[in-house]
Amino acid sequence: MIDYNIKTIEKKGCEILKKYEKKIINSNRREFYCISMFPYPSGKLHIGHFRNYTLNDFICRYKILKKNKSFVYFGWDSFGLPAENAAIKKNTNPKKWITSNINYMKKQLKKMSIFILWEKEINTSEKEYYSINKKIFMKFLNNKIIYRKKDWVNWDPVDKTVLANEQVINGRGWRSNSLIIKKKVFMYFLKVKKIVNTLYIKTFKLKWPKKVINSQIKWINKKKYYCFILYLDNLKIKVYSLSIFGPFNTKEIIVPFYFKKIYNLCKKYIKKIKKKFLFKKKIYSNKKAYLFFNNKKIKYKIYFFKYNEINKFCFFQDKIYYKNIFKKKIKKYIKINLLKNVKNIFNLKDWSLSRQRKWGSRIPIFYCNKCKTINKKILCIMCKNKNIKETDTLDTFFDSSWYFLKYFYKNPIKKFIKKKIDIYIGGTDHSILHLLYVRIFFFYLKKIKIVNYTNPFKKLLLHGMVKNYSYFSTKYQKYIKKIKYKKNDIIKLEKMSKSKKNGINPCKIIKKYGSDVLRMFIFFLNKPDKDIVWDDRKILGCLRFLKKTWNLINLVNYKNISNVQLNINNLHKNEKKIIEMYKKKNTNKLISILMIQINKIKKLKLETYNYKLFKIIKNFLLFLHPICPLITSVLWEITGNFKFFGSIYENNPF
Known part of the structure; x- marks a missing residue:
């Protein structure tokens, strides 16, 4: 009998597997596409990563036994701010830092007996990849899917960049955890509001885990508002209510702050300013207004609010006082006319793509400050003055919204792609950001005839987190390793991560x-x-x-x-x-x-x-x-x- 010796068995096993796997790669079997979300090359893989990729490998080997061809595809989501910040901190080039990390992580992966097809490896910071990224951007721009305008954006003062609404969690940046401030700058946006209702309806039809579907429905947050008209000193004001009878239940209504004429008109009625809820200001006024279905004067309160943090069309529960004698007339009018005038308001806004970084996929255009035009030429097509080269780079979620197509084709934008991923594997923390952006992206990829579907995943498999104890120093206010733990420090059971210093290296x-x-x-x-x-x-x-x-x-x-x-x-x-x-x-x-x-x-x-x-x-x-x-x-x-x-x-x- 041969003794059980780990090193001898695994060395022999690797040799045998290479022989078996080579035959599978060259076989004519139908391919089963099982793909894991690709990682950011932060330095070292921990057990959480190991769980993700071994699950992928487990499914692939199971499918091979069932007479399919299947292997693990791998790539690196290597652009982004962490690499830039790390390079500044270590006084090096982001490219060198990323390359060093990738080389180390590949050594780790090769010890995990995972059937990775390395010849299909992708890297978002390689020219072969980001050149296609830029072409997709230009196709979207030429088809008026992307536009440029000056707007209020979420500014992260620590990372010194703009964040999309989805990247702001409880008023803080998703990476830096710093409080977000508002800033008005020129930005490039991808049209989401145009397709948001379709996106919302299709969410219910997804064959995905309920947890993801519910998260996306909650985030898109469709609300139906009914329109009412009020008259104030000969001004016609549109007021919206969540409830069909909402405006007639109490003594108050809400109208948007951007009606400057109304604001100026009511300044003299200001009694006090309250800072409460999400509003910057509340201005109370006792004026008389005419409702549009009768000529009776009714006392009411107007709430003016300034809320640029989200946008000017963010409405709240609007209410107005009424006398019982008008109740029947109001109900009758509502049934006949009001349902014709309904407005759907969504939480999901247009996707801000611009990022003020160097380490990223540069937005490939020039713009003229004088004419406000954008194009690919050095001289302005209108005034013939020299254009300014865009220095902003694309949000890395733009890079990661289509990467898996690159596994199948060297240049996906020249194809009309019908291949879909059979199983897509990732963590539950990607339910809103990555997975929602992918759906938006593929809606437009179909529109410009690069793919023939809007959902690239037949099935979504979300794995749970790997948790480990983390140690937070109360003295230095930062995470520390277990060996540096002292009596008064805080111990938490948290998701394994490099930032929390609680990751376990699987290679050990x-x-x-x-x-x-x-x-x-x-x-x-x-x-x-x-x-x-x-x-x-x-x-x-x-x-x-x-x-x-x-x-x-x-x-x-x-x-x-x-x-x-x-x-x-x-x-x-x-x-x-x-x-x-x-x-x-x-x-x-x-x-x-x-x-x-x-x-x-x-x-x-x-x-x-x-x-x-x-x-x-x-x-x-x-x-x-x-x-x-x-x-x-x-x-x-x-x-x-x-x-x-x-x-x-x-x-x-x-």
Whole structure:
């Protein structure tokens, strides 16, 4: 019997897998596209990343066993502010910093036994990629999907750049956590308001996890407003209400601040200014107004508000006092006329694309300050003066809204693409930002006939977070490593991240236990869509299981196969359960059943080894393979399965 030696087994397993995988790459099988959200190359991969990419690899190997062609595509979302800030801090070039990080992370990935097709690798900061990015921008601009205007924007004073509304969380920047201020600048916008109603309706039809659908519906936030008309000193004012009877329930209405004439007219009635709710100002006035359906004068309060933080059409619950004698007339009028005048207001606004950075995909245009025109030429087409070269770069979400098309085609904009991704894998924290931007982007890619669909993902699989304890120094007001923890510091259970210094390098665990053990442990801790709390003390159970599997299958005397009858009905029942767990992608239950299966095989007298048991062990190795590809590849050859049945990928136990 060959001893269980992690380094020897995994080295041999890698050699065998390369041979098997090469055949799959060159095969004519139908390809199953399973893709993970590509990472930002921040320096080191932690266990959270490992979970994402091994889940991708698990599905790909499962699909290969089911006679598909499938492998892991990989790329780098390498533009953006963190690289620029890190380069400034370390007095280096962002490109050098990114390249160094990518090289280190690739070394980590190659130790994880993940079937990555490196020849298809992409990098958003490479010219081959961002040149296409610029062409997509110009196509959108020429089709009037993108426009330039001066507008109020969210300014991050720490990162010194503009943020889209989706990148502002509770009034703070999503990366810097600094308070956002308002600033008016020239910006490039992608039209979202134009398609927002269609986007909203299609959200309900998505075959995505309910959590994502609900998050997007909540963010788009469609509200139906009914229009009422008031008359104030011969001024006609439109007032909107969320409720069809809303304006007639109390003594107040709300009208927008931008009606300057009304504001000036009512200045003399100001009694006091209150700073409350989201308003900057509230101006109270007791004036008499005519409602449009009668000539009775009714006292009411007007609320004027200034709320440029979102936009001038942000309305609130509008109400006006009425006397009971008018109630029937009001209801009748509403039923006949009011429903014709309805306005839908959405939270989702046009996407601001401009970013004031150097490390990014530059907006490829020139503009004339005098004529306010934009074009690609150095001289203005109208006044013939020299144009100004745009220095702003594109929001990195623009880069990441189409990247997966680059895996399939060198130049996707020259194609009419019909390929869709079968399964797209990522974290729940991308429910609004990335996934919403992708939907907006593909709506317009279809319009300009680059693709023939608006949703590029047939299925979306969101994995849970990997959590670990973080340590926050009360003295220095920053996250510290565990070894620097002191008595008064704060301990929290949080998502693994570089910024919180609670990430675990998977390569250290792989060095000690091997990649198969770590893969199995990650899958065993919980279902893919659930969060897991990191605790490597429990990893020894997976190590014992693989040792037991290795020793048991090595003990079998394959030359002494008899026709002796064995009761293996329970083993067949377990196989059916395993197949069911694969369909549900319930990895922790799947591993539990595999553990039960190996214990039942162990109870049989392996000296009386028959053909049925040979098939059971063969299937066991196939079922275990997507979880632990290295040890199963070695055992496949030791058991003689390769001689009889070819490579592990030429067999389908499902």
